Amino acid sequence: MAEESNRLSGRLKRYAKVSTGVGGQAAKFAGARLFGLSLDDQKNAAELAKSLGGLKGPLMKVAQLLATIPEALPAEYAAELQQLQSDAPPMGWPFVKRRMQAELGRGWQSKFSSFEKEPAAAASLGQVHRAVGTDGEALACKLQYPDMDSAVEADLNQLQMLFALHRRMGPAIDTTEIAKEISARIREELDYEREARHMALYADILRDETLVRVPEFKPDLSTRRLLTMGWVDGERLLTFKDEPLEVRNRLSVAMFRAWWRPFSHYGVIHGDPHLGNYTVFRTDGEPAGINLLDYGCIRIFPTSFVQGVLDLYRGLQNDNRDQIVSAYERWGFTGLSNELIEILNIWARFIYGPLLEDRVRTIADGIRPGQYGRREAFAVHKALKEKGPVTIPREFVFMDRAAIGLGAVFLHLRGELNYYQLLNEQIEDFDIDTLTDRQGQALTRVGLEPDLPLVAAE
Numbered sequence: 242m243a244e245e246s247n248r249l250s251g252r253l254k255r256y257a258k259v260s261t262g263v264g265g266q267a268a269k270f271a272g273a274r275l276f277g278l279s280l281d282d283q284k285n286a287a288e289l290a291k292s293l294g295g296l297k298g299p300l301m302k303v304a305q306l307l308a309t310i311p312e313a314l315p316a317e318y319a320a321e322l323q324q325l326q327s328d329a330p331p332m333g334w335p336f337v338k339r340r341m342q343a344e345l346g347r348g349w350q351s352k353f354s355s356f357e358k359e360p361a362a363a364a365s366l367g368q369v370h371r372a373v374g375t376d377g378e379a380l381a382c383k384l385q386y387p388d389m390d391s392a393v394e395a396d397l398n399q400l401q402m403l404f405a406l407h408r409r410m411g412p413a414i415d416t417t418e419i420a421k422e423i424s425a426r427i428r429e430e431l432d433y434e435r436e437a438r439h440m441a442l443y444a445d446i447l448r449d450e451t452l453v454r455v456p457e458f459k460p461d462l463s464t465r466r467l468l469t470m471g472w473v474d475g476e477r478l479l480t481f482k483d484e485p486l487e488v489r490n491r492l493s494v495a496m497f498r499a500w501w502r503p504f505s506h507y508g509v510i511h512g513d514p515h516l517g518n519y520t521v522f523r524t525d526g527e528p529a530g531i532n533l534l535d536y537g538c539i540r541i542f543p544t545s546f547v548q549g550v551l552d553l554y555r556g557l558q559n560d561n562r563d564q565i566v567s568a569y570e571r572w573g574f575t576g577l578s579n580e581l582i583e584i585l586n587i588w589a590r591f592i593y594g595p596l597l598e599d600r601v602r603t604i605a606d607g608i609r610p611g612q613y614g615r616r617e618a619f620a621v622h623k624a625l626k627e628k629g630p631v632t633i634p635r636e637f638v639f640m641d642r643a644a645i646g647l648g649a650v651f652l653h654l655r656g657e658l659n660y661y662q663l664l665n666e667q668i669e670d671f672d673i674d675t676l677t678d679r680q681g682q683a684l685t686r687v688g689l690e691p692d693l694p695l696v697a698a699e
Contacts (some may be wrong), residue, residue: 331363332386339382344467350545352462356382357615364517366430366537371472379472389431389466397424415632422635426512430537433468434639439468439536440593441687443511446503452495452530454522473532475520478645481528482653488528492521493656495531497663500647505667506549508680512639513538514646516653541689543678545571550640551668557593559583559584564590581631584624591617592644595660603662 291588337358341349353372360368367385374380385391400420429435437458444455454473462469484568496519505511511518513535520532549571556564562582569577569585590597595604626630684690 249431272394272535281406288637300504307670325526330370331360334358335444336387337384340387341382344384344464345535353380372469374459374462380455380462381470381472382462383433383468383470385431385433385466393427393431397427400424403602414632417632419633419638421636422638426540427540432465433463434465435689436464436468436539437538438687438689439539442507442509442531442539442689443503443536443682443685445686446507446509447499447533450498450502453493453499454532454533456528456534473520473522473534475522475532478516478519478521478650479530479653481521482655484528486657489654490656490658492528492531493651493654493658496647496650496654497660498535498667499531500643501664501667504542504547505551505679507674508542508544508676509540509681510540510542511536511541511640512643513649514643517649519650536641539683540643541680542636542640544673545554546636547676551671553589554593554596554664557589557598573636575632577618584621584628587624588617592641592648596664597661599659599661601657601659603655605655608652 256402258385311382327415341356345352352375354375354377356372357370359370361371361381362369367383367391370382370384372380372382399425437460440455440458443455446456447453456470456473459469459471481492496514500514503511511533518533518535519529520534522530522532526531549568551569552564552571555561556568566577566582569582574581574585595602
């Protein structure tokens, strides 16, 4: 299969579209500063979100990610960007036929007994078609849109404009490391061969977990830009938000295990836990567990980071300041003054709160999904504003995003669980050396490497 090149024309078109939205906001801000005028942040944020919302590709994913990190963007901008949706309009059948021929060759249709013309789902980087293999198995074919390499590089360059705009507003955090992490992960999402290895890794990790199902990868029908897997039947998670508590609790436990077991036992997280990445499967007609979908945004952590996450949990649990400080240092925070530690603890106590109480409870009593973490983020924002810019370690980015996204899912399900017991079931035998060995062996089995280096920018 010939590689799609990052064509200059594709990049120029992308720059023009993105610059209209982002650059326009920057120019407006600069003009206001020059003439001593004030800006309506709410109005400008809505305009920016509207201009970005029509774009396929990674910038929309970047905007949604930034909206979950306290003070990465002004509150008004974060609130608007969180509303961006990933249901891009699908590409038509002529496009699909050309792309499938490019990936599987001229006789591609003979590799399937049927292939649906209309996509079952369309997202920011590609679309999914339902098909049936020659052996009669139902399949899902995830086909990447054209020129996504160009879109990624254009968007990541324009991302710097977003951060530049933010810097002019006197930010409370330094976003340098955030930009590096986002760039690395977004580039990885273009490589469907890598996503297939991620899927195989999760199938390995969760092979004995009856509450979670992972699709089966089909290598003979896959390429770097086409990912084919077994079709998993399931219903939207929100369909079950008003089911009896027993059902909602079962699904919440499934979500918890699907996230915490890979992290605590293998140092791996699913970094995109939004509602569209899960469906519910039934057994004997009853809701029985979740299908875990989409493996593009997987973060493999150094095992020392996992140790830091658990050290922070135990430090907060035992009010052990030395353990808390050591944990933040393992995360990559530097210059830890007493004041900064207390600010970080505001957020940490919020994230860890349900895990620290040995009782049955909801994930956040009295909080609606859209409000999850807002009060704490405001407190962190206010405190950091007074202190000055703080550099956020890159490992924090997807860990934080996953925690917020997972919490929002729990809020939708309204489960009532003992999260303390659920966590301690996963970490009771934790040992850093065992984790390191287990992670290395699992990654080797699927062709991945631990502590992967950054994907170099072009």
